[in-house]
Amino acid sequence: MHLEVLPDEGQVEILGVDVASAKRRQRSLLRQRIGFIPQDLRLLSELDVFDNIALPPRLSGTGAETIDLEIRSILEWLGLSHKKHARPEELSGGERQRVAIARALVMRPALLLADEPTNALAERQGWQLVDALQALSRAGTTVIVATHNEALMRAAPYPAIALENGRLTVVAPAAQGEGETQ
């Protein structure tokens, strides 16, 4: 869904774009509308926290002042303001996870993909993130989370599918918030 591979056959449409037939530039622009929290975080070790978070808006050509304002508020929300100029290797696992979350959210994406986003977070921070994802979902962002955290699944009864050995085993209909996906 993050367009790392293209379909060998059939049709995949993301945010109204047929990814197989789209031109490379169109796919780049589509990626700019997708927020991604990868499991391996993919922080750039040469850049500090601020510059890591600023990557997506800089690539999309957002002005420096806007970037500065956005990042300041998102760092404050995630409790990372004091780590603004720290390098990733100077951060704990939870802090790094929060930087990856900030980087995914800074562009206010139309689609947010989160791969095990609560893995390295303390319980309180995990629930804080779940609240934030729900708020994003209510604001119109499509949020897709991949997780092994069953407590999270139980606490957030959104439409869900379960995969086992790459095969679909359970399809849970939406218990609330019809039309939202988590």
Place this chain on the structure above:
Amino acid sequence: MSRSLSDGLHLGRRDHGLVPVIAAVAAIAALALGGWSAAHSLSREWENGAAQRVTLEIPDVDGNARETAGRLKAVLQSDPGIASIEIMPEERLRELLQPWLGSAGKTLTDLPVVLTLARKSNAPTTDLPLILDTVAPSTIVEENARWGAQLLLLGRSLQACAWLALLLAGFATAGVTTLSVRMTLHARRRTIEILHGFGATDSLVAQRIAWRSATLGLSGGIIGTLLGGATLAIVHRLIQPFLDHQEASLPLWPHNMSGWLSVLTALPSGFFESLFCVPLLVAALSFVVALTTVHLWLRRLA
């Protein structure tokens, strides 16, 4: 510190080795350009000058050679195909023959009379054998055009060699740049993949790397051109006495800065302009090659 490297490509650390290699190639290109320039001017000189010249030698068998030469000069001067005709002064002839005749040359009285004439290039051909048969039948004719054509061919071959050397220098620059860019791509693969994942366009990544290559190409090109240009200036200084007798009295090596500057400024101005183009061409070639290499490499990403 991280402001200047805000996209994380971090291009400035691994590829400085490219500069000396590009400098060496640019120096070769500058030398080839010098060779081409010299061959070109020699060819033009031979084509326009030497090939049109004819040397006539009237043997002094009966002591009337100088009178015959005077009559011949008068006839040929009025011919529409002849641009100029000169009788070589006897003193000059004795000077020329001295290495072969030694001191005996000063006393010889039956020296031949030598005339040099230049044909007009865009005029009807003079029937020289007919005129000579009538006015001076014993004249020996040395048509410079015979060896002039050979020299012209030689000059053009030299020019072709210089072009080939320039072409090879271009290929070498392209090869070295490709190698360097591929090393950069290999070293920064993870970063490029991350940037690609965030929506960086191919053009953005390719241009960042291409501008870096162009900067390195320009640096190497300037260094190489200065080295090649300085070498050519010295060679030009060394051959100057052979080209211009007035320069024969100059010292072999200049003793001060202004002397060295005059060595540089003695190079032909057109050649200076060609040299100036070398670093720019190297930079442009590096840019295009790097841009293409990165675009092709990025095709492997979805």
